[in-house]
Amino acid sequence: MAETIFALSSGRPPAAISVIRVSGPRAHEGGARIAGSLPEARSAAVRELRHPASGEMLDQGLVLRFDSPASSTGEDVVEFQCHGGRAVVDALLAALGSIEGLRPAEPGEFTRRAFENGRIDLTEAEGLADLIEAETESQRKAALAMAEGGLRKQIDQWQARLLGLSAEAERAIDYDEDDLATDPTLARESAKLAAELRDWLIRPRIEPLKDGLRVVIAGPPNVGKSSLINAIAGSDRAIVTDIPGTTRDHIEVPLSLGGVPILLTDTAGLREAQDEVEAIGVARAAALAERADVLVWVGEPDAALGHPRMIKVHSKADVPGRGRAPTGSVPVSSVTGEGITPLLEQIGELATTLLPLAGTIALNRRQAERIGEAAEALEMAAAAPECVLLAEGLRQARNAFDRLTGRAGVEDVLDALFGRFCLGK
Amino acid sequence: MFDVLVIGAGHAGCEAAAAAARRGARVGLLTFRAEDAGQMSCNPSIGGVGKGHLVREVDVFDGLMARAADRSAIHRRMLNRSKGPAVWGPRVQADRQLYRRAIGELVESNGVELVIAEALRMLVRRGRVVGVETSEGVVPCRALVIATGTFLDARMFVGEEVVEGGRQGERAALALAEQIRDIGLGQGRLKTGTPPRLDGRTIDWARLAEQPSDLEPWSMSALDDGGRPPQVRCAITRTNARTHGIIRANFDRSPLFAGAIEGRGPRYCPSIEDKVKRFAERDAHQIFLEPEGLGDHLVYPNGISTSLPVDVQREFVRSIHGLQNAEIVRSGYAVEYEFVDPRRLNATLEVRDLRGLFLAGQINGTTGYEEAAAQGLVAGLNAAARALTLDEVRFDRRTSYIGVMIDDLTLQGVTEPYRMMTARAEFRLSLRADNATTRLGGAALKAACVSERRRTYIEKHLDQRSSSAWAESEEGRADALYSPYIQRQQREWQAVHRDSQVRIPHALDFRTIPGLSNEMVERLRSTQPETLDQASRIPGVTPAALSALYVAAIRRTAA
Numbered sequence: 001m002a003e004t005i006f007a008l009s010s011g012r013p014p015a016a017i018s019v020i021r022v023s024g025p026r027a028h029e030g031g032a033r034i035a036g037s038l039p040e041a042r043s044a045a046v047r048e049l050r051h052p053a054s055g056e057m058l059d060q061g062l063v064l065r066f067d068s069p070a071s072s073t074g075e076d077v078v079e080f081q082c083h084g085g086r087a088v089v090d091a092l093l094a095a096l097g098s099i100e101g102l103r104p105a106e107p108g109e110f111t112r113r114a115f116e117n118g119r120i121d122l123t124e125a126e127g128l129a130d131l132i133e134a135e136t137e138s139q140r141k142a143a144l145a146m147a148e149g150g151l152r153k154q155i156d157q158w159q160a161r162l163l164g165l166s167a168e169a170e171r172a173i174d175y176d177e178d179d180l181a182t183d184p185t186l187a188r189e190s191a192k193l194a195a196e197l198r199d200w201l202i203r204p205r206i207e208p209l210k211d212g213l214r215v216v217i218a219g220p221p222n223v224g225k226s227s228l229i230n231a232i233a234g235s236d237r238a239i240v241t242d243i244p245g246t247t248r249d250h251i252e253v254p255l256s257l258g259g260v261p262i263l264l265t266d267t268a269g270l271r272e273a274q275d276e277v278e279a280i281g282v283a284r285a286a287a288l289a290e291r292a293d294v295l296v297w298v299g300e301p302d303a304a305l306g307h308p309r310m311i312k313v314h315s316k317a318d319v320p321g322r323g324r325a326p327t328g329s330v331p332v333s334s335v336t337g338e339g340i341t342p343l344l345e346q347i348g349e350l351a352t353t354l355l356p357l358a359g360t361i362a363l364n365r366r367q368a369e370r371i372g373e374a375a376e377a378l379e380m381a382a383a384a385p386e387c388v389l390l391a392e393g394l395r396q397a398r399n400a401f402d403r404l405t406g407r408a409g410v411e412d413v414l415d416a417l418f419g420r421f422c423l424g425k
Numbered sequence: 426m427f428d429v430l431v432i433g434a435g436h437a438g439c440e441a442a443a444a445a446a447r448r449g450a451r452v453g454l455l456t457f458r459a460e461d462a463g464q465m466s467c468n469p470s471i472g473g474v475g476k477g478h479l480v481r482e483v484d485v486f487d488g489l490m491a492r493a494a495d496r497s498a499i500h501r502r503m504l505n506r507s508k509g510p511a512v513w514g515p516r517v518q519a520d521r522q523l524y525r526r527a528i529g530e531l532v533e534s535n536g537v538e539l540v541i542a543e544a545l546r547m548l549v550r551r552g553r554v555v556g557v558e559t560s561e562g563v564v565p566c567r568a569l570v571i572a573t574g575t576f577l578d579a580r581m582f583v584g585e586e587v588v589e590g591g592r593q594g595e596r597a598a599l600a601l602a603e604q605i606r607d608i609g610l611g612q613g614r615l616k617t618g619t620p621p622r623l624d625g626r627t628i629d630w631a632r633l634a635e636q637p638s639d640l641e642p643w644s645m646s647a648l649d650d651g652g653r654p655p656q657v658r659c660a661i662t663r664t665n666a667r668t669h670g671i672i673r674a675n676f677d678r679s680p681l682f683a684g685a686i687e688g689r690g691p692r693y694c695p696s697i698e699d700k701v702k703r704f705a706e707r708d709a710h711q712i713f714l715e716p717e718g719l720g721d722h723l724v725y726p727n728g729i730s731t732s733l734p735v736d737v738q739r740e741f742v743r744s745i746h747g748l749q750n751a752e753i754v755r756s757g758y759a760v761e762y763e764f765v766d767p768r769r770l771n772a773t774l775e776v777r778d779l780r781g782l783f784l785a786g787q788i789n790g791t792t793g794y795e796e797a798a799a800q801g802l803v804a805g806l807n808a809a810a811r812a813l814t815l816d817e818v819r820f821d822r823r824t825s826y827i828g829v830m831i832d833d834l835t836l837q838g839v840t841e842p843y844r845m846m847t848a849r850a851e852f853r854l855s856l857r858a859d860n861a862t863t864r865l866g867g868a869a870l871k872a873a874c875v876s877e878r879r880r881t882y883i884e885k886h887l888d889q890r891s892s893s894a895w896a897e898s899e900e901g902r903a904d905a906l907y908s909p910y911i912q913r914q915q916r917e918w919q920a921v922h923r924d925s926q927v928r929i930p931h932a933l934d935f936r937t938i939p940g941l942s943n944e945m946v947e948r949l950r951s952t953q954p955e956t957l958d959q960a961s962r963i964p965g966v967t968p969a970a971l972s973a974l975y976v977a978a979i980r981r982t983a984a
Contacts, residue, residue, distance in 0.1 A: 170846070170847075170848035172508075173474065173505065173508055173512050173847055173848065174474050174475060174512075174846040174847055174848055386507070386508055386509035387505075387508040387509060387512070388508055388509035388511045388512045388847075388853065388854070389509060389854075389910065391848075391853075392853070392854060392910055395851070396913065396914075
């Protein structure tokens, strides 16, 4: 039986309203545990939304019920329309996740279910083929087109070499008249190809170019992180007050820095949280800082988190007594604008080391995973004690490439296709 | 009235007849001449890399080939000894006479009745085979296995000479060929060839490198009778630049290049003129000099099959080291023959559109005794099932080379003679010659086609797998060696399994699936895949077509 899945189906909060959808055989049961009771099918009702275990009220919102098969996915569906704050949405998602038998949806999973249950008509191959086609079309139009074409050529070339090695290994097994355990040339060539793939894997990835580099501002509460982000963004996107812990959740500001896309993120101040909501924010801030491409630390230099690409900021440089910055920290004043430009320059410098060089080919994560598998299989081949294991390593590498190009496993193809959708669509 | 009638007493036919009989069918084996049973028409060897795996698998079902090979083996070699147990290839050279005698005895002891006659035509009533009209009258049957090898409308070529007939001195089954063509089964022509046979007394053995028989006492069959004929020595020699020069100068006299032969030959075991032409950069090719029998002076020079004229054959043979004075007893020749499209067969080798008709062996486009025998087993077991309403016996490509071959043939068809190679088996590490009983023992017991002795052996073997001594056995050691790699394979295996769970409804009209090009529709219609996994292995079917098919199949099943 299908599992029951849930996800945020509307855009990223903050927003006026967020829509959370639950689909699957246990959707009604799960929905009722949050909302108390569900309305008639195909109608909406206002309900208090509570955590099923603690009973804590999370929000008041609109609940809609749909019965299988007359729903968007063809399964039983419950939809919550709640307030669009991040904390509310996260709390609701966490509440749903706490219910047994419910799990977060994979990207594209709603669409996929709708598709498999015949509820949407994008189907029928033509549509599918169009979609696949559309992907390459739009990418061709995108600035990355050249790089993509180049990658295909590169993959073709790797595959051709791999096929040549495989053919030679198979010939050695099925036709070689001299009974040799392994072929040193084959092992050497396999190692060479593996090393080449590894070289590619350490290159900058394509994601930062598409999604922007994640530059995260972190530090203890009330050191002026939000002021800094406002000064940088030149807008009042972040809420700035004097109360410590005001920024309970992170705020993202997309910027362009000399043509480099950057997602500047302000986070909650790192300290012992005073309440549950702040605790979530603090935990998230720590996680964000860890995953950041570049970390901007605002606070005492000695207290800084560990990060390979960090810029330390001496904030509030305009305040009397804070005129002198410790060595290695950039003095910045959000009030006077002092130090903002040097800071941005430093961010820009660090950022470019993470981006693919213009005109070069970059891999995305999925591609990198498959190529990593191929490299691993090739390394196994190179170290194999006997010919049949060498050939097996080469075969597994070929299989990784087949899955990379969509040659193998129809399920994989569809996963790749639906994986392109955003979560919850 | 026979339950099962088999036409042709070659490797496929004998195996088919005996297998059907072991399942309890009354079986007739129809052949031109009694002495044809078990004839090795080409090289006198059984087994090899990939082929040896097939022989061991047939043996698990109490087939004939392994036991006949053991009884007639005059030279044994485990090929690929140093390349890993997964690809060890047990191979024996057999004394022709002893082999034929062994097969004759085994066929008889399986209770098969010989019918000496020429098959003229099949009798079909209401879409079902009911018998065969022969030169000696009508022979009725419930199921029919045609295993006529190269005999369907075969032509032999020696240089510019062309002779009708599948083997030297034998007739081609013309009438039957026509009928098979009439019901739309014929596909095209393939060719195969043999080398000239030499008089061993005229070979200068002293000057040649010797290839001794293995000392370890391994056997082809798990049920080794122990009897061993004396072992002989083989020798190795090579062609040289002068040999190649002679061959090259006579290209225009070869029917291959002069255009007389249209059929495609095996890429993997080409004639010497093919090798010289295609591998122009190589200045030597290896030749194994294999004695044909203990009481026989004939020597089979493995590696120089040819259809060049007799005078050219003599000239190039004598240019070879050790063969300066060699006499040719029988010239080499090429055979061109008709084959059917195996994609018209089920995995049981039954013709999809004609109930009760099974095809096995070279007629399905394969080459080699072992490939033929394995198909014979499949056709025989299932012909008995058809005649006696027993369970079908199907083979899976994940657990046997037989399964790999049947799947390849019935799904992909052939464009050149199909020969078994270990490279064809993606689960090669699990499909070893040493673990055939483990892999197929259960299926053999279920098919109820084995002797009491075999049953005991299989049960004991399966029991031993859980004993502490297992790790020390040859099979146990190989299991341990490969287990980490096989675990890595599990993920792929699961993906295949998932796709094989997606069944394509029988009534699905591929033309109604939007987005499928006519070409894809044609490929799918000619193959009729039963599952998505099968569809994914049809050559030329694109990922986009598979997605469309997947969607259609899922919807149809859900509806």
